[in-house]
Amino acid sequence: QVQLVESGGGLVQAGGSLRLSCADSGRTFSNYAMAWFRQAPGKEREFVGAISWSGASTNYADSVKGRFTISRDNDKNTVYLQMNSLKPEDTAVYYCAARPFAIAQQRERYNSWGQGTQVTVSS
Numbered sequence: 001q002v003q004l005v006e007s008g009g010g011l012v013q014a015g016g017s018l019r020l021s022c023a024d025s026g027r028t029f030s031n032y033a034m035a036w037f038r039q040a041p042g043k044e045r046e047f048v049g050a051i052s053w054s055g056a057s058t059n060y061a062d063s064v065k066g067r068f069t070i071s072r073d074n075d076k077n078t079v080y081l082q083m084n085s086l087k088p089e090d091t092a093v094y095y096c097a098a099r100p101f102a103i104a105q106q107r108e109r110y111n112s113w114g115q116g117t118q119v120t121v122s123s
Contacts, residue, residue, distance in 0.1 A: 002026040002098045002112040009094060009117030012086055016121075020081040022096030022114055030074040033103040035110060036081045038092035038119075045095070050103040051079065059103055064090075086121045093118050 008020040022034065035050035049060040049070040058070055067086075072079040079096060094117050097110035104110070 002032060004096045004098060004112055004114035006094065006096050006114040006117040009119045011120045011122065013122050014086060014088055016086050017082070017084045018086060018119060019083065020094055020096075020117060020119070022079045022081075024077040024079075024098070026077070031101060032098040032112075033101055034070075034072060034079040035097045035099075035103065035105075036070060036079075037095045037097060037107065038090075039095070039116075040089075040092040043092075045107055047105040047107075048094070049081065050105070052103055053101055057103065059105070061105075083119070086119075088121045088123050091119060091121050 003025040005023050012018050033052050036048040037045050038048050039045040047061050051058050051070045051072055055072050067084050069082040096114040098112040099110045
């Protein structure tokens with residue numbers, strides 16, 4: 001099974017940058033599409049971005065397009081979320097998720113999840 005662990009969260013000022021990492025302890029990482037979701041207090045968990053198993057295709061939510069970049073290193077079993085020009089509204093717990101091959105935006109289509117990492121953006 002895919003086992004995901006997020007890291008890299010923390011406190012950053014508005015306009016700053018942060019890079020999140022998601023490490024997989026499993027042996028089939030390269031065959032999985034990976035995604036990032038986030039959940040702010042009082043809000044439902046929402047899609048942030050996804051990347052195909054090969055890394056050739058990416059998809060982003062409109063709210064982060066142009067600011068966030070998702071990438072992966074299959075040799076290291078790790079997916080990254082580079083977050084630039086951070087805004088206070090980006091404050092949330094960020095979750096890494098995985099599903100076989102094809103990317104998706106719906107939470108229910110991902111069968112593996114990390115525990116989440118807190119990102120706080122101050123004004």
